Amino acid sequence: xxxxxxxxxxxxxxxxxxxxxxxxxxxxxxxxxxxxxxxxxxxxxxxxxxxxxxxxxxxxxxxxxxxxxxxxxxxxxxxxxxxxxxxxxxxxxxxxxxxxxxxxxxxxxxxxxxxxxxxxxxxxxxxxxxxxxxxxxxxxxxxxxxxxxxxxxxxxxxxxxxxxxxxxxxxxxxxxxxxxxxxxxxxxxxxxxxxxxxxxxxxxxxxxxxxxxxxxxxxxxxxxxxxxxxxxxxxxxxxxxxxxxxxxxxxxxxxxxxxxxxxxxxxxxxxxxxxxxxxxxxxxxxxxxxxxxxxxxxxxxxxxxxxxxxxxxxxxxxxxxxxxxxxxxxxxxxxxxxxxxxxxxxxxxxxxxxxxxxxxxxxxxxxxxxxxxxxxxxxxxxxxxxxxxxxxxxxxxxxxxxxxxxxxxxxxxx
Numbered sequence: 001x002x003x004x005x006x007x008x009x010x011x012x013x014x015x016x017x018x019x020x021x022x023x024x025x026x027x028x029x030x031x032x033x034x035x036x037x038x039x040x041x042x043x044x045x046x047x048x049x050x051x052x053x054x055x056x057x058x059x060x061x062x063x064x065x066x067x068x069x070x071x072x073x074x075x076x077x078x079x080x081x082x083x084x085x086x087x088x089x090x091x092x093x094x095x096x097x098x099x100x101x102x103x104x105x106x107x108x109x110x111x112x113x114x115x116x117x118x119x120x121x122x123x124x125x126x127x128x129x130x131x132x133x134x135x136x137x138x139x140x141x142x143x144x145x146x147x148x149x150x151x152x153x154x155x156x157x158x159x160x161x162x163x164x165x166x167x168x169x170x171x172x173x174x175x176x177x178x179x180x181x182x183x184x185x186x187x188x189x190x191x192x193x194x195x196x197x198x199x200x201x202x203x204x205x206x207x208x209x210x211x212x213x214x215x216x217x218x219x220x221x222x223x224x225x226x227x228x229x230x231x232x233x234x235x236x237x238x239x240x241x242x243x244x245x246x247x248x249x250x251x252x253x254x255x256x257x258x259x260x261x262x263x264x265x266x267x268x269x270x271x272x273x274x275x276x277x278x279x280x281x282x283x284x285x286x287x288x289x290x291x292x293x294x295x296x297x298x299x300x301x302x303x304x305x306x307x308x309x310x311x312x313x314x315x316x317x318x319x320x321x322x323x324x325x326x327x328x329x330x331x332x333x334x335x336x337x338x339x340x341x342x343x344x345x346x347x348x349x350x351x352x353x354x355x356x357x358x359x360x361x362x363x364x365x366x367x368x369x370x371x372x373x374x375x376x377x378x379x380x381x382x383x384x385x386x387x388x389x390x391x392x393x394x395x396x397x398x399x400x401x402x403x404x405x406x407x408x409x410x411x412x413x414x
Contacts, residue, residue, distance in 0.1 A: 219403025
């Protein structure tokens with residue numbers, strides 16, 4: 001079975017509020033083997049909401065409405081869904097009594113507009129809301145000739161989550177056939193999105209029972225694979241087989257097949273090799289060290305480092321000769337190598353990383369444009385240097401540069 005989630009509220013169509021409820025509901029539905037095929041956000045307009053409700057009921061077996069169940073004029077979910085289904089609303093005396101008791105317990109007088117919260121769509125089951133004044137509603141049956149499950153849930157997250165887990169999940173488990181969703185995620189470095197897809201599309205297009213999505217990030221490509229089957233074993237076997245074929249094609253470009261980050265993978269390799277790492281960063285400004293130390297236990301392999309932004313500190317902290325900087329410039333392969341060598345010697349680490357470049361948006365020249373970054377990795381076997389040109393703004397370039405630096409360490413230790 002498939003589902004559609006509709007978030008209601010004009011505030012969700014502004015830059016200031018986000019719909020987070022749908023993330024929670026998607027996770028819970030996926031655990032039941034239900035795939036969410038549409039998510040919609042609709043403002044507080046009865047006509048638009050009625051149209052969205054009609055469309056959702058026509059294309060999804062489970063439809064969940066979130067929000068718009070309050071007492072104010074712009075709370076229109078009940079009315080709009082009733083319009084869409086050609087059903088009537090009736091005012092439930094039991095809900096009115098519950099509302100009156102709720103207000104009396106707080107010493108408040110209930111306003112007349114709260115009565116609309118007692119309006120129930122014909123055929124719906126009322127879902128009491130222990131954490132708020134707006135009850136939910138559950139509808140199951142044939143609507144417009146189609147078998148559907150429809151839920152109306154309150155918008156506040158703490159109300160929605162409690163009501164869904166306590167009252168909707170048990171009903172769904174009874175209604176739904178056994179089905180399971182299995183997923184895998186591959187993370188890839190060293191390839192662009194188009195390069196990666198050109199190599200793996202011939203493989204995943206043959207796996208018609210697995211849905212594959214490719215996403216591009218700063219310094220990595222992600223392949224998300226998902227399938228659904230009557231048993232978890234069958235579903236997992238499908239995605240695992242596809243992952244194996246893709247890993248065989250991409251080789252060491254795949255740095256994670258279980259969702260781990262690059263910093264986690266680098267940490268695994270450093271510990272596996274009983275190696276340590278130190279860094280000397282210029283254009284990344286400490287981002288590399290921050291990412292490495294975001295992993296718990298990184299003190300076992302990360303010695304430390306220096307943010308050598310100025311030429312003076314490149315010399316003082318990483319022993320880069322001043323005449324080398326004068327001759328080649330701070331952004332150069334020679335200075336990157338000297339940074340890596342110097343920080344390694346100064347700290348006694350197994351490996352030393354040096355980064356220097358032009359993060360922009362200013363400071364670029366024809367010879368050394370914005371996005372040019374030199375990476376160097378020093379070990380007892382020598383120093384290797386890589387030159388890269390990264391696209392994007394300052395934040396993106398710095399992210400790319402830190403990712404490339406860690407990928408050098410990963411490949412060295414493999």
